Amino acid sequence: MKKLIIASTSTLHGGNYLEYLKPALAEHFKNCSSLLFIPYARPGGISHDEYTQRVAGFFAQLNITVKGAHEFEDSAEAVANAEALFTGGGNTFLLVTQLYKTGVMTALKDAIDKGTPYLGSSAGSNICGLTMQTTNDMPIIYPPSFKTLGAINFNLNPHYLDPQPGSTHMGETRETRIKEFHQFNTQPVLGLREGSWLEVKGNTVVLKGDLPARLFRQGKEPEELETGSDLSGLR
Known part of the structure; x- marks a missing residue:
């Protein structure tokens, strides 16, 4: 059964990293003691190590240890064996390029499909849709494909x-x-x-948080969806 939290952002204005999601993440990862972080999006060009350390600092509060996918000789194998997964934000073009280059895109899809708990924020959420084509990011590098995980049956525009x-x-x-x-x-x-x-549990997709989301469909006027809306049938 799929278990995903797909967040617009990692940090709210004036808050600390992932702080606003802490109660949801404590529940989401309650049976996990370790997590594999995928740092390829590299916001602002920071190093993979720096990014992973930031993530580790937060998850220490949940008694979860963190290692970066870049620390493994075979990062796709690391994803396949991971107890939990998190793909952070940054540049989606760079992220998708690296996911294909390392073979992690396929491994990540397989892990999600088998029920490995997954967290995505920003770019890490973009890749949960059918394609990355509705990202806000600059095309700083050319990925092999715009096709992404398809963990949900629509595209996202985080932020x-x-x-x-x-x-x-x-x-x-x-x-x-x-x-x-x-x-x-x-x-x-x-x-x-x-x-x-x-929040994705199996085939159920529910909007969470304090704000409504805006739904766009081809040939129709945009629609406001209130928090708690069930998006399971959206396609």
Whole structure:
């Protein structure tokens, strides 16, 4: 049975790393004593070691030890043998490139399908959708494919931002970009606002957090979904 927490972000404004998710993560990983972290997205270009140390500092509070996938000669094998998994945020293009290069993409999908508890934040959440094409990130490297894990039957846009009334910003809004995506692609896109996450148990997908999410479907007006909404049938 799939067991995933798919979070828009790792850190809320003014909060500490993963702090807002701590109660949910304590429950999600309650039977785990170790976790394998996938640091490939490298936010701001930090090293894999630095990123892994940040994650280890948080999970020590839950009495869970952390090792990075980069520490293993065969990272795909490490994923297959992991008790729990976490893919952090950063640049999705870089993350997906490394997942394919190391063979971890397939290993990660297999581990999720067999029920290994998984946490994703930001880029690590983007890869849970059907493709990575609704990421906000710059294409700093060219991945072999835009296809990702397909752990859920739609795409995500983490860090979703609503247009600000009175703003003088002349660039595209997130809504505009998602509408552009739907000119060529049919799958729904869920805009996850900061502090929101999806909880996946088996085939059940439920929106969690304090804020609604914004659902985009090809040829339809966007829809606001309240927290607690069941997205299991969305496809």
